[in-house]
Amino acid sequence: MDLNFDLYMNDVVSQARNEIEEAGYEQLTTAEEVDKVLNQDGTSLVMVNSVCGCAGGIARPAATHALHYDVLPDRLVTVFAGQDKEATQQARDYFKGYAPSSPSFALIKNGEITEMIERHQIEGHDVMDVITQLQNLFEAYCDER
Numbered sequence: 528m529d530l531n532f533d534l535y536m537n538d539v540v541s542q543a544r545n546e547i548e549e550a551g552y553e554q555l556t557t558a559e560e561v562d563k564v565l566n567q568d569g570t571s572l573v574m575v576n577s578v579c580g581c582a583g584g585i586a587r588p589a590a591t592h593a594l595h596y597d598v599l600p601d602r603l604v605t606v607f608a609g610q611d612k613e614a615t616q617q618a619r620d621y622f623k624g625y626a627p628s629s630p631s632f633a634l635i636k637n638g639e640i641t642e643m644i645e646r647h648q649i650e651g652h653d654v655m656d657v658i659t660q661l662q663n664l665f666e667a668y669c670d671e672r
């Protein structure tokens with residue numbers, strides 16, 4: 528593979544990781560970390576991150592701005608599709624009834640999937656639409672603080 532392309536992709540991946548981590552999401556990079564978090568009582572929002580344009584232009588900004596809300600999940604976590612393959616596959620095992628999709632969001636409550644916002648609900652939509660979808664999930668499944 529071309530060395531310049533590899534360096535470019537490393538920069539893109541690093542930027543995508545940093546962006547979501549700065550928003551307050553914990554990166555899960557192993558299957559064990561995924562199980563430890565998603566098996567807890569309460570709610571976890573899982574953002575399946577990726578390097579595609581709709582992740583950077585829509586999903587990550589929505590993941591950040593949706594948190595300016597009165598009702599939030601107990602935990603915010605992310606797995607990176609195409610990068611942390613073991614963690615992503617383990618998280619997808621919790622998304623029963625949903626096809627693999629990235630970027631995407633899954634709300635897990637007490638170890639079980641409640642609902643998912645899939646790529647087709649992100650790509651081609653504006654950031655505000657996705658923020659509204661996320662906040663509707665928070666309202667439906669998360670307790671007020």
